Amino acid sequence: MDEILDDLFPHLAAIALEGAKGVGKTATAMQRARTTFSLDDDRQRLSVETHSRQVVEAEPPIFIDEWQLVPAVWDRVRRSVDADPSGGRFLLAGSADIPSGTRIHSGAGRIVSLTMRPLSFAERHPDQGSVSMKDLLSGARADITGTTDFSVPEYAEEILRSGFPGIRDLPSRARRPHLESYVQRIISRDLPENGVLVRKPQSLRKWLEAYAAATATCTSYTKVLAAATAGEDDRPAKETAISYRDHLQRLFILEPLDAWLPSFTPLKRLTQSPKHHLVDPALAAHLAGIDQHGLLRGKGPENLDYAGTWLGALFESLVTQSLRTYADLHEATVLHMRSRGGEHEVDLIIQRPDHSVLGVEVKLSHQVDKTDVKHLHWLETQIGDRLLDKVVINTGPVAYRREDGVAVVPLALLTP
DSSP: OHHHHHHHTTTOSEEEEEOOTTSSHHHHHHTTOSEEEETTSHHHHHHHHHOTTHHHHSOSSEEEETGGGSTHHHHHHHHHHHHOOOSSOEEEEESSOOOTTOOOOOOTTTEEEEEOOSOOHHHHOTTOOOEEHHHHHHTOOOOOOOBOOOOHHHHHHHHHHOSOHHHHTSOHHHHHHHHHHHHHHIIIIIHHHTTOOOSOHHHHHHHHHHHHHTTTSOOOHHHHHHHHTTTOSSOOOHHHHHHHHHHHHHTTSBOOBOBOOOSSSSOOOBOOOOBOOBSOHHHHHHHHTOOHHHHHTTOOOSSSSOOSOHHHHHHHHHHHHHHHHHHHHTTOEEEEEEBTTSSOEEEEEEEOTTSOEEEEEEOSSSOOOHHHHHHHHHHHHHHGGGEEEEEEEESOSBOEEOTTSOEEEEGGGEEO
């Protein structure tokens, strides 16, 4: 995000940083601000509610934190940008979308929104990388090299350490209560602060646990709800579960991965269902009650029709989280592809603005064999030159290109 802001902020009058609490939005923005308004502070919020003009009359760059708590601020900034579009004036940060029904102007053309996520793998270990997404997206299919000492136990530990800057460097004994506090805050404070009445906190907690169990799958929301209420007579209505989903997405706690639905190919029978992901796989692991021992023993979700392991699902979620951050730097979008019958599936599709794509499979293994790459080869037969490269991200020690052209890249060696 620092690199993106350095490139954009001097030329854009207003940027809104979006993302879950704890990802570092405030610290990132404050480094660039001369004036700060923290609207989660009761006194400052009341002052701004009473006199919103002050947020545009202060000395720039002006940072407005948790702006969604006073939605009128957005329109005030928008009008100020209309009057003076010079760059580097406003940074806004929000850990939730505004409540539904609140009327504000979209800000299109005036306020540019950027999503900030927990630390990617490359941000956690900046000295590791040897293969860049930039090169893979170029379509050159050049030779790749690099070695790493990271192996499955280290990746399991990295999943549990989290990408939240304030959590990852804590000892494991301290991380668990911190993550639990994070979950409890969502339920008891963040949702009510944003206009959501949670009548049955325990039901919401169970729904979150069931959603976490569906990580990296396209499990239907009906099955998620059934798993959350197994053995219960007093089940929440389907509309209640949909409300949970929508509000948690507004808080950026859920970050489902949309399906790739290209308009330029004969691939018409593709699923439109998203893949489920929480903002950080450590949060999913905590909700599941899974520790490093359980990950390495090959345990899997018990109340969903899912044959995989927790480690496989959470490793894919870690890869997805990191690749979303890398893709943002190149104005690319991360999606997934699955045929309706499940005959063909590519874990990640990274699409450039020109609709050319990178096909990526995620494998929790050291070795890559022909069964691991068959869907990538099939995709190439379908879209031809639009496929920039074929990539398998795995847990092995070496980056290399196979004889069939597939790039094999350990996650630890991949950089933006």
